[in-house]
Amino acid sequence: MPTTTKLQLWELRAEFALRLATLYGNEVPAYNTLVDVSREVNEDFIRKNGQDAERLGSVQRVTAERHGAIRVGSHRELAQVARIFAAFGMHPVGFYDLRDASKSSVPVVSTAFRPVDPEELARNPFRVFTSMLAHDDRRFFDEETQQQLETFIRARTLFPDELLELADRTAREGELDQHDAERLLELATSAFKLSTAPVDHDWYFKLEGISAVAADIGGVPSTHINHLTPRVLDIDDLYARMEARGITMIDEIQGPPNWEGPDILLRQTSFRALAEERSFRYADGEVRPGSLRVRFGEVEQRGIALTETGRNLYDRMMAEVDSWLAASPSGTPRAEVAEQVWRKNLPRTEQELALQGFAYFTYRVADSASAPRTGSASLRKLVETGVLVPEPIVYEDFLPRSAAGIFQSNLTDDGSRDDGQIGTPYDIDRLSDVLGRRIFDPNELYSAQRYASLAEAQRILGITITDIQSNL
Helix, strand or coil, X not given: CCCCCEEEHHHHHHHHHHHHHHHHHHHCHHHXXXXXXXXXXXXXXXXXXXXXXXXXXXXXXXXXXXXXXXXXXXXXXXXXXXXXXHCCCCEEEEEEECCCCCCCCCCEEEEEEECCCHHHHHHCCCEEEEEEECCCCCCCCCHHHHHHHHHXXXXXXXXXXXXXXXXXXXXXXXXXXXHHHHHHHHHHHHCCCCCCCCEEHXXXXXXXXXXXXXXXHHCCCCCCCCEEEEECCCHHHHHHHHHHCCCCECCCCECCCCCCCCCECEEEEEECCCCEEEEEECCCCCEEEEEECCCCEEEEEECECECHHHHHHHHHHHHHHHHHHHHCCCCCCHHHHHHHHHHXXXXXXXXXXXXXXXXXXXXXXXXXXXXXXXXXXXXXHHHHCCCEEEEECECCCCCHHHHHHHXXXXXXXXXCCCCCCCCXXXXXXXXXXXXXXXXXXXXXXXXXXXXXXXHHHHHHHCCEEECCCCCC
């Protein structure tokens, strides 16, 4: 009997990302322009900076890298999404509450599905930021609207049983033959295709009055890709080139500023949501054409993952920028203020970022001859003498404030919310219960990489490395 080639989860994931990119490019042609410009920027950046350009990832990985974003409406739908992504080796990582991350009405909580093993990330780091509508949050939805939302969402089917059953088998077995793989990819890709079914006009725009995000989730009969995001090595250059091509970008780049020190966390921007033709069914039963502006093209530049100490510092720096701008009548650009705050608080070198415990690094043995023969040595001394070389761990996750900022920049208005009401409590544990599986804590994943490299360094050098904990 002839053998059948089996596809591994990472191969399925890579093909899934490619098919979604083709789908989204056909639906939103400006996305193809964004990809083309991103490729140009990356190639030019590599030519200009040489090997240093690949400090946070090879150009092959960066150019191929994408993250997508989708939105679902209920616990049931989110749990089904988790089953589908598990078939591609993508697991829930991180909890993001966007409800309080923006002044606009963004009534969602989110997680991101991605590979968690460093080798899997290196093979293909496809991620999907997935938001769930908090339709029971009284700040946004009164009891009547909540009940209407629940009835509407309960009546729809986003994912066919065949897809869910095939996904479960794939995740369980860890591979799939070519015939079944083709069927899985076909079903999974089509599940995120923009529906051509008419949208109930009155229901959609009732929700849009509360939140455009809520309308995009609970006002349509299916889900779809909200955006697909290429990775770029110089987001400021990308922003300028897109504007030069006549594509309107949002007002600013979200996240850390562009400064002379190490790149940290994540910088994001997007072109503004474009009008897309949709058909609407009106109360009299007639279907008429119209348009919606809900989808946009996002791009990202990834930096170094911060430790909890570093994230606390980042949050304080962002608050300082906000406070300064609120108190200043001069109209100084936000980026200029942020650069000053960054220079005051952050080390200017990767080495000090590592040794002061602000960011995650792995450690490579570079000069074992200079290490002590026995006993112990401090991490700082081993790094400063060149025995160990810190290598940055790329931030693979997201920032609630930046995500909400992108959402907000692409909304037609802020919607409505009643902050006199009490919001529904969500955290990583409750969302894990919704999913029926553990949501990984990003810090635990980054820490595991760090400690694994230090354990290996101790084995190679035959000594104990001290002060490992004290610099975190």
